[in-house]
Amino acid sequence: MTPEELKRQEDSARDIIDALARLSRHTQAPPHFAATVMAQAEQSPPPHRGLRAWFRLWLQWPASPGLHLATVAFVILALCGAVPQYTAWINAYRLDVPSEAIHEAQVQERLWHKNFACATQLDHNSHNYAAIAGERVSVVVWTCPSGDVLVTLESPDQRSRERYVWLELSHHRTAQGFLMPWVRQAFAEDLRPGTPLLTAQAARVLCQKWLPNRMIKRRVQLANGQCRDEIINPRDGTVVERRGAPCDPGC
Amino acid sequence: MVYDAVLLIHIATSGNYMVMKQARQEHDDDLIRSAIVDGDFRRALEVLVRTYQHVVVGFCVNMLGKTEQGEEVAQEVFLAAYKALPHFRQQSSVRTWLFAIARKQCLQTLRNRLRRQRLDQVQQDVIAEAVHRQPSAPLGEDPETLFVRVQQSLHTLDKAERALLMMRYDTGLSIADIAHILGISVASVRRHLAQALRNLREKMHYDA
Numbered sequence: 001m002t003p004e005e006l007k008r009q010e011d012s013a014r015d016i017i018d019a020l021a022r023l024s025r026h027t028q029a030p031p032h033f034a035a036t037v038m039a040q041a042e043q044s045p046p047p048h049r050g051l052r053a054w055f056r057l058w059l060q061w062p063a064s065p066g067l068h069l070a071t072v073a074f075v076i077l078a079l080c081g082a083v084p085q086y087t088a089w090i091n092a093y094r095l096d097v098p099s100e101a102i103h104e105a106q107v108q109e110r111l112w113h114k115n116f117a118c119a120t121q122l123d124h125n126s127h128n129y130a131a132i133a134g135e136r137v138s139v140v141v142w143t144c145p146s147g148d149v150l151v152t153l154e155s156p157d158q159r160s161r162e163r164y165v166w167l168e169l170s171h172h173r174t175a176q177g178f179l180m181p182w183v184r185q186a187f188a189e190d191l192r193p194g195t196p197l198l199t200a201q202a203a204r205v206l207c208q209k210w211l212p213n214r215m216i217k218r219r220v221q222l223a224n225g226q227c228r229d230e231i232i233n234p235r236d237g238t239v240v241e242r243r244g245a246p247c248d249p250g251c
Numbered sequence: 252m253v254y255d256a257v258l259l260i261h262i263a264t265s266g267n268y269m270v271m272k273q274a275r276q277e278h279d280d281d282l283i284r285s286a287i288v289d290g291d292f293r294r295a296l297e298v299l300v301r302t303y304q305h306v307v308v309g310f311c312v313n314m315l316g317k318t319e320q321g322e323e324v325a326q327e328v329f330l331a332a333y334k335a336l337p338h339f340r341q342q343s344s345v346r347t348w349l350f351a352i353a354r355k356q357c358l359q360t361l362r363n364r365l366r367r368q369r370l371d372q373v374q375q376d377v378i379a380e381a382v383h384r385q386p387s388a389p390l391g392e393d394p395e396t397l398f399v400r401v402q403q404s405l406h407t408l409d410k411a412e413r414a415l416l417m418m419r420y421d422t423g424l425s426i427a428d429i430a431h432i433l434g435i436s437v438a439s440v441r442r443h444l445a446q447a448l449r450n451l452r453e454k455m456h457y458d459a
Contacts, residue, residue, distance in 0.1 A: 024309025
């Protein structure tokens with residue numbers, strides 16, 4: 001109903017409305033009313049402001065509509081501004097990495113997808129393969145036609161392959177061409193000058209596949225002829241599981 | 252003190268009773284709000300009772316149709332308001348908040364009463380008391396006669412319609428305030444008000 005329609009109704013009942021307006025003027029509270037109320041209030045336990053009421057008190061919307069609008073706008077802006085953070089937290093949970101490592105994890109996973117076929121062909125007999133061993137670390141390099149390089153960091157006794165790291169580069173280079181300047185620089189403390197490249201760090205990938213849980217299963221043949229299955233987390237390059245396997249390409 | 256000085260100057264220059272009354276009420280509402288924020292609920296109740304006792308008693312008496320019961324329920328209204336002071340969210344005026352409590356208490360009392368008595372007996376009692384409270388008026392359409400008829404017919408209305416008419420035209424709450432109390436839209440309040448006015452007029456013509 002519009003205000004005009006109500007006003008028409010009220011105008012036609014103006015005398016009745018005037019009578020209604022006089023209803024309470026004929027009635028007054030008795031003289032003792034206030035004292036009676038205060039005495040009864042005194043007998044009852046004082047009202048208690050619980051934690052919820054305190055919280056609400058300090059978060060009350062301002063009474064003025066303008067301030068109310070400004071407050072709502074501010075809250076909406078703050079919530080929208082935090083969306084990238086929420087996205088980061090969700091991605092961190094989804095990728096199972098710390099929130100500050102999300103970007104790198106996404107890059108690594110993308111490079112595994114991009115160079116998956118190339119990584120399956122890793123073979124120490126190829127010119128795309130190079131390895132160098134130091135006191136505390138061995139570095140294996142495998143270059144791909146895309147220009148990207150898979151760097152494997154492993155302990156010298158090869159009992160545990162520690163980390164796979166993809167490097168996204170602009171153009172293809174040979175393994176030796178990449179390994180010599182860059183790796184020596186990166187691992188200067190572990191690689192004595194003159195440390196030769198090792199081709200005997202034999203490794204050959206027999207097969208490789210994606211698992212339903214977004215991990216990579218890889219069967220590798222080592223220098224001693226034995227084979228091993230590795231479950232790799234493509235987001236941080238760690239080998240989460242390794243176990244002996246038959247030397248056949250049946251991942 | 253500064254506020255009181257400003258108030259007095261305003262009263263002196265305007266000479267308007269309603270303006271004075273409203274300014275005084277706003278001043279008291281501010282006192283109540285600041286007492287609530289400070290946690291001094293007893294002081295808030297003192298100011299609340301001092302400011303609103305007459306209008307709340309009038310509302311309850313006219314809602315229930317009985318002076319003694321109306322005064323008792325008015326006391327219960329203030330005690331209920333006292334308990335609810337910590338939770339007063341100040342989204343509405345003190346007046347609106349208080350009359351929401353008063354309406355609820357009065358309607359509950361009427362529901363309890365109706366459970367115990369037959370409706371027609373209740374109406375007869377209420378009308379009888381309403382007539383007793385007012386001096387008998389000569390026949391005709393003079394304002395006093397009309398007032399008595401309005402008062403009698405009001406108590407034959409549905410209690411929700413009665414409360415609505417009293418909140419709007421007796422207490423002077425705005426339509427927006429009433430919408431806030433009832434939790435309905437402003438357009439719905441207008442519609443219900445118009446219906447209540449029509450029903451009251453029908454009752455009056457029927458009674459006449």
